Amino acid sequence: MKKFKFQLETLLKVTRRKKDDAEMAFAEVSRRLEEHRARLKELLQELKESQQEYAEMTGEGKTVTVGVIITYNNFFNWKREQIEKQQDLILRTMQERQQKLKKLMELITYLKSIEQLKEKRLREYNEAVLAEEQKFLDEIGLQLHMRQN
Numbered sequence: 001m002k003k004f005k006f007q008l009e010t011l012l013k014v015t016r017r018k019k020d021d022a023e024m025a026f027a028e029v030s031r032r033l034e035e036h037r038a039r040l041k042e043l044l045q046e047l048k049e050s051q052q053e054y055a056e057m058t059g060e061g062k063t064v065t066v067g068v069i070i071t072y073n074n075f076f077n078w079k080r081e082q083i084e085k086q087q088d089l090i091l092r093t094m095q096e097r098q099q100k101l102k103k104l105m106e107l108i109t110y111l112k113s114i115e116q117l118k119e120k121r122l123r124e125y126n127e128a129v130l131a132e133e134q135k136f137l138d139e140i141g142l143q144l145h146m147r148q149n
Helices: 009-057 066-148
Strands: none
Touching: 009 066
């Protein structure tokens, strides 16, 4: 009997490659998301430190010029804009990550179905080989029986 050959082997290989690519894309977007979160944490820390510095400068009994107040106000507004932009970036990256995860899950499901089909075809092939061998052995047994009689 001829050797087992899965007709969809090429499709299986391509699907595995696509799954690997999807895993890489998911890992990349997850890494970027963590970088964005770390950057947001830095921005929030910078804002907090600046606010503490401003509070120390404007504490009781200390005189502050209008220019300093305006400068700090502009800085705080700018820092808040940076934080909002970073939060938007995180949100977009999270959405992208969800899309990558969905695509990865679809590919995994598709790959599993192809692999299950391959296993089923291999079982059927093995059963056919076993049946053919049994038939051959039965024929040999019958010939031996006929010769002895």
